[in-house]
Structure formats: structure tokens, C-alpha cells
Amino acid sequence: MSSILRLIVQRISLALIVLIGVSMLIFAIARLIPGDPARIALGPNATVEQVEILRETLHLNDPIYLQYGYFVRDISQGDLGVSLYTNRPVTTDIAQFLPATLELVIVAGIMMICIGLPLGMISARYKGQFIDNLLRVVSLLGVSAPSFVWAVILMLLFAYFLPIFPVAGRIEDTYVIKAVTGFLLIDTLIDGNIDAFFNAFWHIFLPAFALSLSGIGQAARLTRANMIETYNKPYIEMMRAYGVSPFRIASRYAFKPSLIPSLTIIGLDFAAMLGNAFLVEAVFAWPGLSRYGVAVILRKDLNAIVGTVLIISLTFVLVNIIVDLLIAFLNPRIRYSQRPK
Amino acid sequence: MKLKIKILLANPLSFMGLLLISLVFGSAIFADFITPFPLHKGAVVDFSNFNQAPNLTNIMGTDLVGRDLFTRIIYAFRISIMLGVVVLIISVPIGVFMGLLAGYSGGKLDFVLMRITDVFLSIPPLVLAMAVMGLLEPTILNGMLAVTAMWWPWYTRLIYNLTRSEKEEGYVVAAEVVGASRWHIMFREILPNCTHAIITKMTLDFGFVILIVSSLSFLGLGVQAPTPDLGSMVAEGARYLPDSWWLTVFPGLAILIIVFGFNLVGDALRDMMDTDS
Numbered sequence: 001m002s003s004i005l006r007l008i009v010q011r012i013s014l015a016l017i018v019l020i021g022v023s024m025l026i027f028a029i030a031r032l033i034p035g036d037p038a039r040i041a042l043g044p045n046a047t048v049e050q051v052e053i054l055r056e057t058l059h060l061n062d063p064i065y066l067q068y069g070y071f072v073r074d075i076s077q078g079d080l081g082v083s084l085y086t087n088r089p090v091t092t093d094i095a096q097f098l099p100a101t102l103e104l105v106i107v108a109g110i111m112m113i114c115i116g117l118p119l120g121m122i123s124a125r126y127k128g129q130f131i132d133n134l135l136r137v138v139s140l141l142g143v144s145a146p147s148f149v150w151a152v153i154l155m156l157l158f159a160y161f162l163p164i165f166p167v168a169g170r171i172e173d174t175y176v177i178k179a180v181t182g183f184l185l186i187d188t189l190i191d192g193n194i195d196a197f198f199n200a201f202w203h204i205f206l207p208a209f210a211l212s213l214s215g216i217g218q219a220a221r222l223t224r225a226n227m228i229e230t231y232n233k234p235y236i237e238m239m240r241a242y243g244v245s246p247f248r249i250a251s252r253y254a255f256k257p258s259l260i261p262s263l264t265i266i267g268l269d270f271a272a273m274l275g276n277a278f279l280v281e282a283v284f285a286w287p288g289l290s291r292y293g294v295a296v297i298l299r300k301d302l303n304a305i306v307g308t309v310l311i312i313s314l315t316f317v318l319v320n321i322i323v324d325l326l327i328a329f330l331n332p333r334i335r336y337s338q339r340p341k
Numbered sequence: 342m343k344l345k346i347k348i349l350l351a352n353p354l355s356f357m358g359l360l361l362i363s364l365v366f367g368s369a370i371f372a373d374f375i376t377p378f379p380l381h382k383g384a385v386v387d388f389s390n391f392n393q394a395p396n397l398t399n400i401m402g403t404d405l406v407g408r409d410l411f412t413r414i415i416y417a418f419r420i421s422i423m424l425g426v427v428v429l430i431i432s433v434p435i436g437v438f439m440g441l442l443a444g445y446s447g448g449k450l451d452f453v454l455m456r457i458t459d460v461f462l463s464i465p466p467l468v469l470a471m472a473v474m475g476l477l478e479p480t481i482l483n484g485m486l487a488v489t490a491m492w493w494p495w496y497t498r499l500i501y502n503l504t505r506s507e508k509e510e511g512y513v514v515a516a517e518v519v520g521a522s523r524w525h526i527m528f529r530e531i532l533p534n535c536t537h538a539i540i541t542k543m544t545l546d547f548g549f550v551i552l553i554v555s556s557l558s559f560l561g562l563g564v565q566a567p568t569p570d571l572g573s574m575v576a577e578g579a580r581y582l583p584d585s586w587w588l589t590v591f592p593g594l595a596i597l598i599i600v601f602g603f604n605l606v607g608d609a610l611r612d613m614m615d616t617d618s
């Protein structure tokens with residue numbers, strides 16, 4: 001147990017170092033912009049005095065290391081400044097838009113795991129046969145197009161030509177759901193409104209599927225490669241000799257060790273999805289962080305850009321810690337070793 | 342290398358990949374000769390002929406100002422290929438150098454360099470590129486810069502892991518005993534043994550760079566009009582779904598074809614590498 005604890009402490013301290021690095025990188029990028037942030041914020045009609053006052057309040061006249069100090073102090077207090085685009089605190093904006101994006105990414109992640117892993121297992125089981133080749137080409141196709149292309153194609157096929165799914169939005173306007181978590185799929189259940197739950201699910205299905213397609217392809221390819229490697233191990237040979245059923249071998253003995261290398265990549269795919277969510281949200285008019293992010297980027301709204309990037313990186317770092325711990329849980333060699341890796 | 346190409350041609354999947362890649366490169370190079378309306382790559386208008394569905398003169402239809410979509414897609418290949426080449430030419434040497442340095446040196450330098458790499462890897466690539474792009478002006482040059490900024494860490498990580506295992510090998514130890522300098526060992530001993538991995542990753546990445554750049558353009562943060570670009574064409578057309586479906590479907594499929602081609606070949610190369618070792 002103590003080695004698990006040590007692993008957790010080690011992971012979190014590494015994550016802290018990375019987060020400090022991320023904050024420096026973002027700060028550096030924010031200071032790289034040509035032009036005076038105060039001038040950009042106030043617009044061309046402001047007087048020199050007004051700009052000077054804002055420069056003073058934003059600490060822009062202080063040396064750069066002090067500016068970084070103020071920056072870290074503010075974010076550690078949960079203060080990301082005020083957005084020039086919405087005139088509200090950036091944290092309020094993000095709190096409003098982030099749940100919709102996270103909900104989309106989480107549903108897509110679940111789809112990736114529930115569809116990608118079994119496809120990879122089937123492929124490995126029938127290696128070299130027709131079904132394997134077919135699945136390989138399909139998963140390669142999934143990886144080969146950006147998610148906005150899948151979003152457009154899926155929307156065209158299943159929302160317009162075959163009007164099965166809704167074209168845009170998170171839920172019908174007629175449902176009034178009290179926001180508790182911001183996740184509609186959970187809030188509707190808390191409300192006990194099953195109709196609304198299915199409606200929300202109906203809305204999220206197509207965007208989440210479009211978002212998950214490249215992840216599904218990636219997961220299937222990796223699982224296939226790892227399963228094939230595991231199938232060649234002597235202990236699987238022994239199971240076969242004992243007459244253990246192929247299904248039991250696949251699901252019980254070959255799957256778990258094959259899952260470990262895949263998990264790392266699934267963590268990275270999650271990061272990619274956080275980015276790709278921007279693309280899918282744009283197609284499906286999903287009211288998430290994307291529209292906000294793109295709007296603030298186009299307006300050079302410094303505080304909001306920094307806040308958005310910071311929150312997304314934080315989410316990603318957290319996911320990776322969780323993935324690392326999951327791997328440790330699945331792999332006894334890491335769990336019990338004194339010095340992991 | 343000759344042998345490799347023979348093997349690639351023998352496998353139906355990688356053969357298809359090579360075919361797709363040569364088709365895309367060939368049509369981009371000879372765009373002036375094979376496209377029916379070469380002038381339509383620029384800012385011309387032909388309102389009498391706007392928003393036409395695919396037909397015999399315009400096999401992929403025309404866009405909202407009457408330009409031939411097929412012509413514009415072929416010219417868009419040029420910009421995609423150029424971006425892919427430039428991003429990889431800049432980012433691969435940087436990443437490889439950092440990876441060799443961190444992996445071979447070990448110790449503090451290793452720790453610092455790899456944490457820097459971790460920092461870049463913990464911001465989703467697209468988001469980092471968007472931030473860089475948004476803060477600078479959205480031009481092609483800045484697009485390359487933004488994508489390059491997020492691409493080198495992947496090579497650092499790859500070469501770092503390879504270097505760490507290679508440096509325990511006999512030939513490296515032998516070179517050390519003879520007294521070879523660390524630069525000699527890094528670049529003349531270890532690096533040649535990493536070229537397989539680098540070439541394979543570059544083949545796969547060529548497609549992915551194109552994918553990311555088109556995503557940036559799709560969000561309006563990449564290549565700007567009137568330069569034809571696949572991502573911005575999809576974005577423009579998406580507003581006119583479902584009626585003018587050709588505006589989005591053909592440029593989208595064009596991206597799919599390039600990336601798919603590079604993935605097929607990269608996959609075959611990787612399989613070859615696995616059987617080699």
C-alpha cells in the first residue's frame with residue numbers, strides 16, 4: 001500500500017512541476033503578443049492617460065518576473081481576471097461553458113473505450129482474416145480525417161438525409177432543467193425527468209460519436225497490436241493446451257495485460273479530444289467552451305485566452321494522473337515495485 | 342531502401358497508400374495543366390455560375406462565387422503539402438536533437454529537458470496552436486510557427502526513449518571506451534540507429550500535420566482567403582448544409598485522402614520495422 005501512496009505523491013509532484021511550466025509557457029506566450037495589452041483592451045479611442053492607468057493596475061510597468069509573480073498569485077486565488085469580450089470574470093465564463101464541453105468529451109471517451117477496445121480484440125482474434133483487414137482499414141479511416149469532417153458527414157447523413165438525430169443544441173428548449181452539475185445527462189436524472197434525459201442523450205449522441213471516431217480507430221489499432229503480442233506469450237499457449245475456451249482466454253487472460261499500453265495512449269487521446277471538441281462544437285452549434293474560445297481568440301482577449309488554455313491543460317494533467325494510477329492498479333509490477341519505472 | 346519500396350509495392354494496402362500519395366503530389370505539382378480552370382485558384386468571381394451542383398463542366402460543383410471546386414481543391418493540396426514539409430523540416434531536427442541530448446546525457450539535463458517536453462505535451466496540440474495563432478496574426482507563416490511549436494516534443498520523447506535503450510548497447514560502450522566525443526556518439530553512433538523510427542514517424546506525421554493545419558483553418562485561424570485551403574473550404578461550406586453539400590463533402594474527402602495515404606504507408610513502414618528488430 002505504501003508504494004501506491006508513494007506513486008501518487010510522485011505523480012502529483014511531477015504534475016505540479018509540469019503545471020508550473022505550463023503557467024510559465026502561457027505567461028510567455030501572452031507577453032509575446034506584439035502591441036500593448038492595455039491599449040488592445042481599451043481600444044484605439046482611449047487617451048494616453050487611461051492606458052497608463054490600466055497599465056499600472058495590470059502591473060505592466062513592473063519587471064517581468066514580478067508580473068509573473070502577480071500572475072501566479074492571482075491564478076492560485078482562482079482569479080483569472082475579467083474577460084474583455086463578456087465583461088465578466090473569466091472563471092464565471094469558463095464555469096458556464098466548460099461542463100458542456102466536458103460532457104461531450106466524456107461521452108466520446110466512453111464511446112471510444114466501449115467501441116474501440118472490442119473492435120481491436122475482434123481484429124486480433126481473427127488476425128489476417130477478412131474481418132481483421134476490414135476492421136483495420138475502417139479504423140485507419142477513422143484516424144485519417146479531422147473530427148470536423150466526420151461531424152459534417154455524420155450530420156449530413158443522420159440529421160439531414162435520414163433525419164434521425166437533431167442538428168444542433170444540447171436539448172429541446174421545452175425542457176427546463178435546473179442546473180446542478182452543468183452536465184445535462186446528470187441534471188436531468190437528478191430532476192427525475194426521464195424524457196429530458198433521453199432527449200439530451202439524443203442530442204449528444206452524434207457530436208460525441210463524431211468526436212470519438214479518431215479515438216475509436218486509435219484504440220482499436222493499439223488494442224489489436226497489443227493483443228496479438230500477448231497471444232504469442234507462452235502462458236496463453238498453456239491456457240489453450242488446457243482447453244480454456246477462446247472467449248475466456250481473450251476476455252480474462254489476454255485482455256488485461258494488453259490494456260496497459262493502450263491506456264497511456266487513451267490518456268493522450270483524451271487530450272486530443274479536448275482540442276478537437278472545438279471543431280465538433282463548431283459544426284453542431286454545441287454551447288461549450290469552443291465558441292467562447294474561438295471568440296476570445298479572434299478578439300485577442302488576453303485574460304480569457306490564458307484562462308481557457310490553463311483550464312484545459314489542468315484538466316488534461318488531471319486525466320493523465322488518473323491514467324497513470326489506473327495503470328499502476330492494473331500492473332502489479334508497478335504497484336509493488338519500490339521505484340516505479 | 343530499394344528493397345523497402347519493393348516490399349511497399351507488394352502489399353496491397355501500402356501500394357494503395359503510395360498511389361494516393363503520388364496522386365496528390367502529382368496533381369499538386371501539375372495543377373496548372375490538369376485543372377480545368379487554373380484561374381479559379383485566386384480571387385476571381387463568376388456569379389453567373391455560382392453554387393452549382395456537380396455537373397459535367399464542374400465535376401465537383403462550384404462555390405459561392407462561381408469558382409470550380411475541383412480546381413480549388415487541387416490547388417489547396419499545394420498549400421497543405423508545403424505546410425507539412427516546412428513544419429517537419431523545422432520541428433524534427435529540434436526534437437531529435439533535444440531527445441538525443443536528454444537521453445544520452447542523463448542526470449539534471451535529462452530531467453529539465455524532459456519536463457520542458459512534458460509541459461508542451463500537456464497542452465492539447467490544437468489548443469496550443471490556437472493560442473499562439475490567436476495572439477499573433479492569423480497568417481500562413483504564424484500557422485507554421487504555431488504547429489511547429491507543438492510538434493517537436495513528440496520527436497524528443499521518441500528519440501529520448503530510443504537513446505536510453507541504445508546507449509546501453511555494446512557499440513556505444515565500445516565507442517566510449519575508445520574515447521569518442523559525446524557529440525560523435527550522439528550523432529554518428531546513436532542517431533543512425535534511430536533513422537528508421539524517425540522516417541516512420543515522419544510519414545505518419547505528414548498526414549497529421551495536414552490534419553491539424555486544416556483544423557486551424559477550419560476555425561478561421563489558419564490559411565486566409567483567397568488562398569484555397571481545404572479546412573477553410575469546409576468551414577465556409579458548413580453554413581450551407583444540407584443543400585450545398587458538395588461545398589463541404591469534397592474538400593473534407595480530400596483531407597481524408599491525403600491523410601489516409603500517409604497513414605497506409607506509415608503503417609506498412611512500422612510493420613517492417615517491427616519485423617526487422
